Amino acid sequence: MHASTTNACAGLTASIPVPKRGTRGLPPRGTARALTPLAGYRYVSCMQHAWPLEPGDAAFADLPLLERLRRLVTSGVYAPGALMPEVALAQEFKVSRTPIREALKQLETEGLVEIRPRVGTFVRIPTRREIVELFQLKVSLEGLAANLLARRGPAAELKTLARNLAESEEAARSHQTEEYARLVHEFHWTIVLGADNAKLAEHYERLMNQLAYHRIVLQTIERPGRLVASTGEHRAVLEAILQKDPIGAEFAMRGHIEASSLAALAPAETQADALSGSATQGGPA
Template sequence: MQEPTASSNSGGGAGGVRARVLAELRDAIIRGDHPPGAPLSEVTLAETYGTSRTPIREALKQLQVEGLVEIRSRVGTFVRRPSRREVVELFQLKEMLEGLGARLLARRGQVPELDKLRRNVAESELAVARGDADEYARLVHDFHGVIVQGADNTRLQNHYRLLMNQLAYHRLVVSTLRHPGRLGASLHEHRIILERICEKDGFGAEMAMRDHVRASEREVMADPVLGASGTSAENGKEP
């Protein structure tokens, strides 16, 4: 969703700046530009985004509500590192939401989202052949997003968007796709999901998606860095 800008907010320039800063800072954290545990200086961010510290401070407060940052009184603000338990719980929700999305999309029959998924898988095959994990990670994000969008359920989309922000999933995907064999395995799982959706097999599509999410979770939890978040998250210390 495109956030309004100051130039498009007649009489509401400050609101436009706040929305821009919030959206861009959120995206930067999710992409991994600011890694877990990294400090977030209001002064530095204000210089980066060309604004005063007020919209930066407001954006950080909102991101704390969303679970992406942690504001510690008299210490500073840091990118929040979810605990191992939180990652597991978020993946459990992801499995349910995306499984539901695949089932609902399969029931809709021939809709435009199917062509988008077919193109996505075709492009993914090229990315895997090149060993391009970064490009494939982008396509993974789009693949799952199209399925949720194609489910045609506004409540599902809203919950899913918040979940993905909290999980910072793109950062996780980029790391795990560099595991040996994961690129090809992930692509194979996407093909199966697409096949079930095209066959209008709602139950099969849901089960295939759930299997795929669980496989992704196993890769994350097996990663010595990504899966090691534990008490260090609560203490705010690097592992």
């Protein structure tokens, strides 16, 4: 486990891997393009959130059934619009269909799946308006988190962020998109946890689940200029935090996420122009 994870999570480190593809109930590799980069990732539960790390842990089976199903959606194992078959899931997790059905109902209340009577349960595809609204919340929550962290005294998270930025710059130079996506998650979650506000982290986790942000990161960082732009914005945020400038840190974070949201929401035919134009403004948040 990364030392930075231990620092930021203060010992709350129950690791969670994504199950291997090709097992019962899970779509095979190649079912959706967005799934491929997630293969072999593991996740760590820290203040109830998913943090992408390295391959290797084997604690997925120890999670409650509801959380395991939630991770299959938010991690991208089941892509937007994909069918989540009750029978196959019951076989995969060695339970009856009743607890699977109840868990899927809960995921529907969270906005993650859509249950169509007599048809099946599908991963919900959020509307453009919903994505805009979620990004608006993300701007506010992460801006506040950066503000609060800048107000704190010496914190272990600052070393984590400095190390993360150095690794991000290297990943950007060598165009290691999978590694960079992991570092994006670590950077933002470190700031949220470093704010030392449990309610903020709780609301942020639910927001990130609904946004399924990992898929957005993977899509945007493939665009020309996105890795370099994102790293520059991360550096501006960290510099303001290190200077103990709460307002500057909040504004830097807000600007970064707003630029990212514009790129993520740009129509396919104009995304390349939007992303290159935002190279001086931001990158994947």
